[in-house]
Amino acid sequence: xxxxxxxxxxxxxQAAVDRQVAGWRQLPAELRAELEFIxxxxxxxxxxxxxxxxxxxxxxxxxxDIPWNMPGCRNLAALQSDSPWLLYFDVDxxxxxxxxxxxxxVLGRLNPRTLYVFxxxxxxxxxxxxxxxxxxRRQGFFRTGGYDExxxxxxxxxxxxxxxxxxxxxGPEVLLTDMAFEQMELQTQGMxxxxxxxxxxxxxxxxxxxxxxxxxxxxxxTEVGAAPVST
Numbered sequence: 393x394x395x396x397x398x399x400x401x402x403x404x405x406q407a408a409v410d411r412q413v414a415g416w417r418q419l420p421a422e423l424r425a426e427l428e429f430i431x432x433x434x435x436x437x438x439x440x441x442x443x444x445x446x447x448x449x450x451x452x453x454x455x456x457d458i459p460w461n462m463p464g465c466r467n468l469a470a471l472q473s474d475s476p477w478l479l480y481f482d483v484d485x486x487x488x489x490x491x492x493x494x495x496x497x498v499l500g501r502l503n504p505r506t507l508y509v510f511x512x513x514x515x516x517x518x519x520x521x522x523x524x525x526x527x528x529r530r531q532g533f534f535r536t537g538g539y540d541e542x543x544x545x546x547x548x549x550x551x552x553x554x555x556x557x558x559x560x561x562x563g564p565e566v567l568l569t570d571m572a573f574e575q576m577e578l579q580t581q582g583m584x585x586x587x588x589x590x591x592x593x594x595x596x597x598x599x600x601x602x603x604x605x606x607x608x609x610x611x612x613x614t615e616v617g618a619a620p621v622s623t
Contacts, residue, residue, distance in 0.1 A: 394428040394448065395499055397473040397530075400483045401432035401465035406440060408483045408576065417445045419489055424448070426496050428475050432465040433616075434458075440616075455612035459584075462524075463539030463550045467608040470533045472615075477502075478533060481525040484576040485512065491571035495527070504529040505563035507555070511572035523551045525573050532562045537604025540597070544610075548587035549594040556602055 398416075402409055409431060416429060429449040433440035435457050442451050452468060454461060470478060477499055481487070487495075487510075502508065508527040512519045536557040543550035559565070597603065 394475045395426045396477045396479055396496055397428040397430055397469070397475040399430045399432075399466070399469040399473065399478055399480050401434050401462065401469070402436065402440060402483045403434040404436045404438075405483050406436075406438070409440060409442060411576075412483060412486065413442055413444075413447070413449070415486065415489070416447055416449075417443075419492070423489075423493050423496060427492075428473060430469045430473060432469055434461050434465050444617075451616040453614050453616050455614055458544050458611060460547050461541075461544045461611070463541045463544050463605075464609060464611055467538045467541065467605075468613055470530060470538065471609065473530060476530055477527060478530050479527050481573060482522060485522055485525050485573040486576060487571070487573050494571055495568075502527075503563070503566075505532060507532070507558050507563070507565045508568050509565055510568055512575050513572050514575035519575060521567065522573065522575070523555070526565075527568075528558075532558070536561050537606075538608050540605035541608065541610050542593060542605075543590050546587075546589040546593075547585045549590040553594055553597060553602070557604065560602060561604075 400412065424447065427448065429447055431440070431442060431449065431451050433451065433453040435454045439453060440451065442449060450472065452472065454465065458464065466480060509521040510525050512522050512525070536554060539550055539554050555565070
C-alpha cells in the first residue's frame with residue numbers, strides 16, 4: 393500500500409496539471425512507489441487529460457456543472473484514496489522533490505491527530521501558508537465529517553469550516569517549517585468570487601453548533617481511463 397496520496401483538483405488548468413505531472417514523473421522510482429496521485433477535474437470546459445506514464449495516478453472527472461465545487465472534489469478524492477496520509481494542495485502550488493522525499497520519510501513520526509500546514513514561497517518571498525495545502529491522516533479527514541457540500545455552488549468559507557471542525561473533532565494544526573510549497577501564478581478566471589452567500593451560511597453553521605457535513609459527493613463523476621466493470 394502507498395503511504396501518501398497527493399491530491400489536487402482543477403478547473404480549466406491543463407497547463408498547470410501538465411507541469412505537476414511532468415515533475416512527478418521525474419521523481420525517483422523508490423519515492424514514486426510510496427505515492428498515489430489523485431487529480432480531480434471539476435467539470436473543465438475541455439476535459440482534462442494526463443500523460444500518466446508509469447505513475448500510480450488516478451484521474452476523476454466531475455460530470456455535473458457545479459460552480460466552486462471544491463468541497464465535493466476533496467471529498468471524492470478522500471473517498472477514493474488508498475493511502476493513510478493525504479496531502480491536499482492547489483494545482484498552482486508545487487512541492488520540490490527533496491521536500492516531498494523528506495515528507496515521506498517523516499510520516500511515521502508524525503502525529504495522526506495533527507493537521508500539518510506548509511510554508512509558501514512566491515518569487516523568493518514568504519507568503520502566508522495556503523489554507524488549501526495541508527497534510528492529514530485519511531482517518532482524521534472523515535472524523536471531521538469531510539467538507540460540507542452545502543457550500544458548493546458559491547465561493548468561500550468551506551475551508552474555514554473544515555479547519556474549525558478539525559480543531560473541534562480531531563486536533564491541532566502545526567506548521568512544518570523545513571519544507572515549502574512554491575506558489576505559481578495561476579488563478580481561476582471568469583467566475584464570481586462573491587462570498588455573501590457562503591458567509592451567511594457559515595454564520596448559520598456556527599449558530600447551530602458547527603454540525604458535521606452530510607451526504608458527501610452529491611454529483612455524478614467518472615474515473616477517466618478506468619477499466620470497465622464486468623457484469
